[in-house]
Amino acid sequence: MVSVSILQTQKLHKHFNGVNAVDHLSLRIEKGKVTGIVGPNGSGKTTLVNLLTGMVPSDSGAVLVSEMKLSRIRPYDVRTYGMTRTFQQVRLFQQMSVLDNVLVVLTERGVFLSLFEYHTNFHLRQAKVVLEQVGLWDKRNENAENLSYGQRKLLEIARALAMGSDTMLLDEPFAGLFPSMKKTVAGIVQKLRSEGKTVVLIEHDMEIIKHLSDHLIVLDAGKLLAEGKSHEVLSRKEVIEAYLGE
Amino acid sequence: MDILPQLIANSLIAGSIYAMVALGFNLIFSTAKFFDIGYGALAAVGAYTVFYLAKVHNFPTLVGVIAGVVVAGILGFVIEKFVYKKLRGRKASNTVMLIASLGVFTALQAVIAIFFTSQFQTLPSDLFGRGVFHIGGGVVTSVQIAIFVLALIIMSVLAWFLYKTMFGKAIRAISDDEEVARIVGIDTEKVIGRVFFIGSAIAGLAGILVGFDTGITPTMGFSLLLKGVIAAIVGGVGNVFGGVMGALLLGTVENFGIWYISGEWKDAIAFTLLIIFLIFRPQGIFNRK
Ligand SMILES: Nc1ncnc2c1ncn2[C@@H]1O[C@H](COP(=O)(O)OP(=O)(O)O)[C@@H](O)[C@H]1O
């Protein structure tokens, strides 16, 4: 079987005031799989996602999207490359309604025929589908800032889903959620996988990771500590030590 | 004669002008995120376009007004494209942007003075007529009624625009979190360009209306800008409709103030209001934090 890597880093490097957040990291994310990324706090997981989405510039190294080497990724290009992400610290359009948070991404790359174009029923139906998936359709007229923490996380996931991207980078989507909400998110990840989408899942809970991910990457201090099938990787000595020594 | 109705009328008229200026200013600030001083000069550009077409070349005044609004809009768009956008691309700080826009302001004002001299001019009065109306004990001119009505129209259209159209939602998303707006695929540069057109056109209209009411000079944009900015700060910078409330408050405080003190104090009163807000509520009436 030929495995296709949809995202790849080559000696990707980023330091912040002497700390190597991501340290000459080379890894591959395979298409159509759920790749879990784990590692102690500060091991560079979020920085990796920030590098992949152009939100922080790299010091050196390269990112390859669908085998295409990019010298520089800009946030605006992320969607063009079929990628989307969520944030560990949720970032919504606070002053906008739940519905508008989703509708605003349902605009074809900011191309407007005129200044006075409305979203159509077609867009509204799409928004309804993703908001129902996370159980927020009833809250569609609330301002995003008035939602609970968990609902805000779910809305961010709905917004990412609405973009219909092939690759989703989810930075701790389960953190701080109630069990019922965790179930919702797990269901979404499984559905994405069954649709052939690529998911990069950063998560601390090992049970969730074992349950959801096909492939696991363990980071420690910005370096690749281990990778492979999740249950196998999680039983390795160095991985256990990295966690116990945290 | 009772003075109260007149004071209220004057407050509303001044408030309407300030509101228009603040609306455009806030629209630009909320997306481009810097204090665009050059914006003030576009009010004069609008007014002098009307002067040039309608008074020098005898076009119908309405043609002049439409051209004035469009010219101000296009000029704002072009300045954004060739000055501010380039600076943004180089990650210029807000201070650099501020100074660049001060340069734009000074240059535009100088060009107007070179072509039209610094002399005070009036605009043709045929469009709104010279009617004088007595409303509830106050006296207002037809131009002033037009100012009030147009301000209401612009506010309503803008509200509809921002909350109902795709483009308006993109504007609100950018003002909320520009980086995320980019990640989700909104073409922020394009949106900002168009916002400059809209905001600048509003500035042009405000300048034209002031021109009909009190006449024009090349430096007219400065005091308009100041009042618009004060209104914006009082209402909450970047808060498009907060600016309208700030404008009404400013118009009211000014007009009641000069009645109780005297006319020369008008600007001092405006700045006192500004300073009070900067000290006690720098985020303005409607912004949190
Ligand atoms: N914007 C930043 N400025 C300074 N240091 C940062 C920044 N982002 C991350 N870091 C540092 O980089 C390291 C990796 O952080 P992060 O990527 O957030 O780790 P993780 O997501 O695995 O917890 C940490 O030491 C963190 O303090």
Ligand SMILES: [Mg+2]
């Ligand atoms: Mg993190």
